Amino acid sequence: MDTRTADELQVSQPKTSWMEFIKSHFRDYGMLLSLLVIMLFFQVVTNGTLLRPLNLTNLVLQNSYIVIMALGMLLVIVAGHIDLSVGSIVGFVGGLAAMMMVRWGFDPVTTTIACLIVGGLIGAAQGYWVAYFKVPSFIVTLAGMLVFKGLTLALLGGMSVGPFPVVFQRLSSGFIPDVFGGEGFNYTALFLGTASVAAIIYFSFRSRSNQLKHAVETAPFGLFLFKNGLLAVLVIAFCYLMATYRGLPNVLVIMAVLIALYAFVTNRTTVGRRIYALGGNEKAAKLSGIKTERLTFLTFVNMGVLAGLAGLIFAARLNTATPKAGLGFELDVIAAVFIGGASATGGVGKVTGAVIGAFVMGVMNNGMSILGIGIDYQQVIKGLVLLAAVSLDVYNRKK
């Protein structure tokens, strides 16, 4: 390695001040900041109800399936496509799970595995047309939306089917048991929270020292400490609150693991990098030896599996499968990804952005419900927030 290059780089990168750094990374921090502001706002106007342990638990349970689908939708949108069918897949897979367990007598484990496979197959069926036949994804998944909405009705015979075995319900309503046997306080929750904070801080210090060694542009040290400190306080405070109630919901752990996994895949793996290249310039990606068709196909398969998982979680939460389950979910999921800063033309978007976007929507839903705002005006406000967030993003990018 030429040593000159590192020197040259250092020369070309004078120390950045806090303000400059925040300005140049406004898009990264802006989202998180607006989520915090929205949370603060609702915390105040609901007289502290928003962050009560019970409500916080509800917030997680209500939004888990949206967040999980947003992970898959992010990849689809980054690849330059869209999937309108996820709401219908949620309904269909939930219905299938209900029929398998309640009517056909399968056990929950077999059912879960089968349903995830079915979700993947649905994704594959749609991805096949998009990737290999070049039918626009909007059309294919619009068709899928109608087909699976209809199939859900047919499968359930227009009726609600439930209840489910207790084991299956735990998927949504269960909590991580306390191994320390605390009474009224779940030490495991606090322990897991602290452990994950320690892990996050360890990894961010390691990558920072690596970056410094190689003269990559880094955040000013003060800001770096502040960011990690804030994150640590937030996570531990959150876990503390959860611990005073019933501990960490199973769903939360599934969600956290998936978020970490997808963040890693998009940032650090060759597959992730290739999806961004595919969405950024499909022709150039193809001429660089990337199997663009197969990659597109796989993003839809992935979306199908995650929509299937979301379907299971949603059904378990309601403890019944209804023909109307999943109605309109696709809109919340797509909105979350775009609020999170993804570009409608593909190639741009982050997992963290999509997750924050999902929680922006979730907190607003929850907060407005507590305030007693009707479903009518809730929709109006959510629509306006989506428009505002994306126009702000477009405006920022033009500058």
Next chain:
Amino acid sequence: MNAILEMRGITKTFPGVKALDNVNITVKAGEIHALVGENGAGKSTLMKVLSGVYPHGSYSGSIVYEGEERRFKGIADSESLGIIIIHQELALVPLLSIAENIFLGNEQAKYGVIDWSLAYSRTKELLKVVGLNESPDTLVTNLGVGKQQLVEIAKALSKKVKLLILDEPTASLNEKDSDALLNLLLQFKAQGISSILISHKLNEISKVADAITVLRDGGTVETLDCRAQAVSEDRIIRGMVGRTMEDRYPRREPKIGEIILQVENWSAYHPIHTHVQVVKNINLNIRRGEIVGIAGLMGAGRTEFAMSLFGRSYGQNISGRVMLHGKPIDVSTVEKAVANRIAYATEDRKTYGLVLAEDVRKNVTLANLEGVSKRFVIDEIQELAVANDYRAKMRIRSPNVFQETVNLSGGNQQKVVLSKWLFSDPEILILDEPTRGIDVGAKYEIYTIINRLADAGKGVLMISSEMPELLGMCDRIYVMNEGALIAEFDIAEASQEKIMHAIVKSGRR
């Protein structure tokens, strides 16, 4: 002779950059005035000031046109006075007809109802003037680039043009079409229409220009008068780069070894019109350390041949054999071609070469991500080291490797594309128009890189429409016409005349 246009002391600043610094240019009525300068010298900015894209008030200095000072607020203002600009990237709607395009925004209409027979008859007249023999209702998408250029000019004529500005009009034209276009300019001159011609092709400029204004780094260097005496290309280059170019092509002592790549009976058919054979039975070879050129006119099938060879990226029903070191290899997908150490750097870097929204680093490693990753995980530090290495070796001018490639100049973008392919460690590099749209200084750097590759023992196949470039760089030149190789010259015996002669002869058959 009176001046039709005088731009005095034009200064235009963008945040942090002075794009134009006290530029003066005087265009006399009825002359062809050439504007030359390296990329980034300020030519396009100057023309945007003139046409009103940058409105009065956003620059300092004055524009005097037809004897009066003008303050254009937008393109509409300048167009109404007969100043028409034709941009390098043509602004035609592909799925509309010639007539519809010519009168777009200027429809031949009464009370909003278009008089089609009038539009068609006027279109026919205009097409006759520019020498384009096509029906007015032909869709623009069905025309070649050269003919589209003529439609643009016809469109300008329909607006009663007095000062025609052409930005790189011949960049994507073959020599025949270029000549026709230049003759058209001369014909307009005879009719009293003045023009400003922006071009990198200095031979064309010395052919038609009456005066040449040279810009460098946003300032006027000089105005050369060609009427008094002919101005040599070297003289113009000296003004552009601020130094004399001893040699436009870096020297190299070829060390040519054994045959690396051999292509036998390669054929390919058009992807849509299945019966049209675009690549006809090509046989060629490339040796170690050799730079082999493919000369030919635009549309001769050179790019199509290269892309069909590189992972069947063009065409269908492809047949033929490719041998590397005497053994047949599979090049049926890009991945396999790359694995067999063949690389293809495209002629169209924005569409096929780069992911523009991503930074230099990610573009450099795109074709060989395995080279910077373990299993499926990218080693970011190693990736950064690779990117920095290429940035230094190839002299990519960017603040750092985190610069998005959309912000780089053409020459630097080309260096990123070359870096990407070099990092895939090829033995055979196919370079398609490697210096298209790049300024003189950057061209020299690209040539140096190509020579270095050949010296390192790689085989280079270079496709270029600029014959002097092929003659200056290659060891051997194949000539292609209408999909077939029609001649092969050793560099010692090759000349522009011989190549043209071969093309003309094969066309007659």
